[in-house]
Amino acid sequence: MRDDAKAQRKAQIEAAAYDLLAEKGFQNMSMLAVAKAAKASNETLYRWYGDKVGLFQALIETNADRVADRLTDRLTDATDPKSALTDLGPNLLAMLLSDRAVALNQAAASDATGTLGKVLAEQGRGKVFPLIVDLFKRLTDNKVLTGHPVDLATLYVDLLVGDLQIRRATGALGPLTDSVMTDRAQKAEARLMTLAGVS
Numbered sequence: 001m002r003d004d005a006k007a008q009r010k011a012q013i014e015a016a017a018y019d020l021l022a023e024k025g026f027q028n029m030s031m032l033a034v035a036k037a038a039k040a041s042n043e044t045l046y047r048w049y050g051d052k053v054g055l056f057q058a059l060i061e062t063n064a065d066r067v068a069d070r071l072t073d074r075l076t077d078a079t080d081p082k083s084a085l086t087d088l089g090p091n092l093l094a095m096l097l098s099d100r101a102v103a104l105n106q107a108a109a110s111d112a113t114g115t116l117g118k119v120l121a122e123q124g125r126g127k128v129f130p131l132i133v134d135l136f137k138r139l140t141d142n143k144v145l146t147g148h149p150v151d152l153a154t155l156y157v158d159l160l161v162g163d164l165q166i167r168r169a170t171g172a173l174g175p176l177t178d179s180v181m182t183d184r185a186q187k188a189e190a191r192l193m194t195l196a197g198v199s
Contacts, residue, residue, distance in 0.1 A: 013038040013045065014059055018100055026107035026116075031055065056107050057119045063104060064123035067095045071131045081138040088135065089160055089185025090178065096161060097168050097176060105169040132157065145196045152196055159188040 016038035020029045031052055035042045049055040074091060075084050095101065108116035136149035136156070145152055167173035176184075 009040065010048065013040055013048075014062060017055055017059060018103055021103045021107060022099070026056070026110045053111065053113065053115050056104070056111075056116055060104055060116065060119050060123050063100055064127045068127040068131060070095065071128065075131060075135055081135060081142055082144050084135055085139060085189060086185070088132070089188055090181045092132075093160065093164070093176065093181040093185060094178075097164060097181075099175070101165075102168045105165060109169060129153065129157075143198050145192070146198050147196050152192070155195065156188060156192050159191050160185060
């Protein structure tokens with residue numbers, strides 16, 4: 001199978017997996033159900049992903065790559081780090097609180113082996129967080145903020161996200177509107193500037 005055809009087929013399989021995850025949950029879905037929904041063979045799924053946990057590892061990695069690519073594009077397009085920070089907030093929230101991200105968090109929470117939780121943490125911390133740290137390095141280099149970039153990035157993400165991910169994953173909170181996410185991002189940035197801004 002050609003690389004582009006295989007990538008398209010994987011995208012169909014992974015879309016079917018997300019649909020079934022939303023409908024049945026991680027514990028109650030099967031590789032066979034995913035294969036049927038994607039009109040693929042069960043053998044193909046096992047060959048490409050190994051098992052159900054392997055399939056969800058692939059979903060997590062693909063989602064982390066997508067988030068990292070989008071953040072890279074947005075952060076490299078912005079020449080001014082302060083405007084990049086303003087742009088980062090609502091976009092990061094939209095990615096972290098998307099239906100797919102919520103589904104992956106729910107799957108990780110219901111995986112008794114803990115494997116998915118570890119992959120989720122590794123991918124988020126390994127691919128996405130360093131991009132945020134790079135921005136905060138630019139902000140400290142440009143004397144917008146004072147402090148260590150890793151500490152500042154951690155503080156900012158805490159201020160921005162708080163408990164929203166867990167509340168979305170448990171169903172205690174529905175999807176946020178763009179205006180709510182923008183308002184939250186503005187407040188997080190203002191609080192960060194109060195705590196660490198260069199006067």
